[in-house]
Amino acid sequence: MSMNDYLWDPSDTPDPEVERLEQMLGRLRSTPPVPDLSTVGRSATAVRLTPAATYVGVRFVAPALAAAATIALMVGATWQTSRLGAAWQVASLTGEPRIGSRTLAGEGQLAMGQTLTTDAASSARVEVSTIGEVTIGSNSRVRLVETRDGHHRLSLDRGSLHAIIVAPPGQFIVDTPSATATDLGCSYTLHVDEDGSGLLSVEKGWVALESNGLESFVPAGASCRTDPTRGPGTPFYDDADEAFRDALDQFDYGRNPARRAAALRLVLDHRDVSAVTLWHLIPRVAAADRGAVVDALADQMAMPRGVTRDAILRLDRTALDSWWKELGLGDANWWRRWKRPTP
Amino acid sequence: MEHVLERGRFRNIGNIAVTSVTCVAQTVSAVAKGDQDAFSRLYADYVRLVHAIVLGRVPRRDVDDLVQEVFIAAYTRIGELRDPAAFGGWIATIARNRATDHLRQAREQVELPDELPGGDAIEAETMAVLDIVRKLPEAYRETLLMRLVEGMSGAEIAERSGLTPASVRVNLHRGMKLLREQLGADTRVSGRTHVSAR
Numbered sequence: 001m002s003m004n005d006y007l008w009d010p011s012d013t014p015d016p017e018v019e020r021l022e023q024m025l026g027r028l029r030s031t032p033p034v035p036d037l038s039t040v041g042r043s044a045t046a047v048r049l050t051p052a053a054t055y056v057g058v059r060f061v062a063p064a065l066a067a068a069a070t071i072a073l074m075v076g077a078t079w080q081t082s083r084l085g086a087a088w089q090v091a092s093l094t095g096e097p098r099i100g101s102r103t104l105a106g107e108g109q110l111a112m113g114q115t116l117t118t119d120a121a122s123s124a125r126v127e128v129s130t131i132g133e134v135t136i137g138s139n140s141r142v143r144l145v146e147t148r149d150g151h152h153r154l155s156l157d158r159g160s161l162h163a164i165i166v167a168p169p170g171q172f173i174v175d176t177p178s179a180t181a182t183d184l185g186c187s188y189t190l191h192v193d194e195d196g197s198g199l200l201s202v203e204k205g206w207v208a209l210e211s212n213g214l215e216s217f218v219p220a221g222a223s224c225r226t227d228p229t230r231g232p233g234t235p236f237y238d239d240a241d242e243a244f245r246d247a248l249d250q251f252d253y254g255r256n257p258a259r260r261a262a263a264l265r266l267v268l269d270h271r272d273v274s275a276v277t278l279w280h281l282i283p284r285v286a287a288a289d290r291g292a293v294v295d296a297l298a299d300q301m302a303m304p305r306g307v308t309r310d311a312i313l314r315l316d317r318t319a320l321d322s323w324w325k326e327l328g329l330g331d332a333n334w335w336r337r338w339k340r341p342t343p
Numbered sequence: 344m345e346h347v348l349e350r351g352r353f354r355n356i357g358n359i360a361v362t363s364v365t366c367v368a369q370t371v372s373a374v375a376k377g378d379q380d381a382f383s384r385l386y387a388d389y390v391r392l393v394h395a396i397v398l399g400r401v402p403r404r405d406v407d408d409l410v411q412e413v414f415i416a417a418y419t420r421i422g423e424l425r426d427p428a429a430f431g432g433w434i435a436t437i438a439r440n441r442a443t444d445h446l447r448q449a450r451e452q453v454e455l456p457d458e459l460p461g462g463d464a465i466e467a468e469t470m471a472v473l474d475i476v477r478k479l480p481e482a483y484r485e486t487l488l489m490r491l492v493e494g495m496s497g498a499e500i501a502e503r504s505g506l507t508p509a510s511v512r513v514n515l516h517r518g519m520k521l522l523r524e525q526l527g528a529d530t531r532v533s534g535r536t537h538v539s540a541r
Contacts, residue, residue: 007497009497018491022491024469027466028398029391029493030394031390032407034386101408114411
């Protein structure tokens with residue numbers, strides 16, 4: 001029987017046809033993360049390292065071993081239960097959500113690396129360690145990325161979640177395809193469409209959105225869109241009218257320069273434009289338009305002592321953060337410190 | 344049709360294989376004692392084997408989750424493994440059983456398309472080829488997926504699966520022949536993918 005050596009040994013001379021199939025099917029390759037074992041219990045039976053033949057005598061002590069194993073399993077189950085605090089408790093609210101490939105009936109646990117998926121008829125509540133809870137809406141998929149003291153991270157691939165977090169800022173993070181949302185002590189709703197774009201609406205506290213160096217701070221009563229190619233947009237208060245929101249969308253995500261310029265004028269002249277929106281626009285507009293935005297913000301909120309117009313126009317980070325602090329919505333310095341890598 | 348599907352103990356095929364079996368046994372032993380680093384090593388060594396087996400049976404959207412579940416099951420039941428050197432064949436059996444259970448449960452749920460919107464954009468042609476491979480006999484299907492999807496060499500497949508190198512050679516050769524025949528007959532697959540039946 002002849003054998004194609006390349007089929008056996010990929011380091012051999014490539015067979016073009018096998019190579020073509022390899023390239024095509026190789027796209028199906030994936031390596032899911034190593035499952036988290038911290039919440040997994042285990043049978044108490046010890047692994048046997050010697051050949052099976054040496055275990056002939058086992059049959060004579062099997063009843064005693066079985067009894068011992070039963071006791072050990074009970075002890076193990078108790079031990080496992082005591083360790084389950086590290087996992088996130090999940091409860092089905094409606095329908096039948098899935099954890100991994102298993103249907104969740106009633107309550108269950110979400111371990112690190114596992115996904116929780118809901119369909120059109122299901123929703124679930126997840127306890128975020130001891131710091132809060134997240135309600136997962138219908139047609140959603142979340143994955144528990146990380147959970148340890150002070151660091152809890154979910155990814156929301158699609159759908160929606162509503163988070164209520166009672167913890168110091170920065171402990172709960174949600175990754176989405178278009179931005180990372182960092183809780184700064186609050187409750188909020190995050191929605192991700194099938195195309196990866198999203199909408200964040202904050203009810204209490206504030207949330208920081210970030211993608212590729214672009215940041216948006218979203219306070220209570222405000223919302224912010226996110227886009228997979230452009231990152232977080234400019235925040236706006238929820239009571240702003242539709243025309244204002246459309247203009248802001250056009251400025252944030254439009255591609256036609258003339259239309260973006262017209263949209264910016266509409267935003268600046270609109271009665272619903274807020275100091276929060278204007279502060280975010282300063283670094284996002286072209287240099288030629290920056291003065292107008294700075295003046296509009298100065299009309300609403302005077303620059304703090306020590307901050308100059310020139311420094312703002314230069315996009316001096318300290319000056320911008322000082323002005324943000326004047327808004328009374330939170331201290332941006334905290335965010336800067338938090339983002340520094342841990343030594 | 345003769346299928347070579349040989350599961351069970353790893354055969355002594357030379358010094359390299361013996362060394363490898365010893366390493367696996369040591370790693371399994373460490374995992375049994377609760378060494379999580381050893382579990383990570385075991386995972387890295389066998390994840391492609393498990394992924395190929397599961398991918399050959401269940402919808403792609405469920406594969407990653409099932410792969411994780413297989414390893415968690417292996418971890419929880421590792422005390423049941425009588426011969427640590429037979430880990431490859433053992434976890435392969437867990438993967439097959441878990442995939443079968445999953446399909447049984449899935450039948451009771453609403454049918455969803457294999458590729459949901461928002462997932463990775465895998466071309467229809469790739470999925471058509473996968474569909475054909477999934478219809479091949481089990482031994483050929485698994486071996487071909489380990490080779491063509493996971494990029495494992497024949498020697499690696501033998502080492503990880505517990506099959507003899509001769510069995511893997513036969514499975515690859517006959518599986519490829521069957522795949523060529525099926526690709527030639529399938530209208531979903533473009534001429535670019537057609538390979539001559541040699």
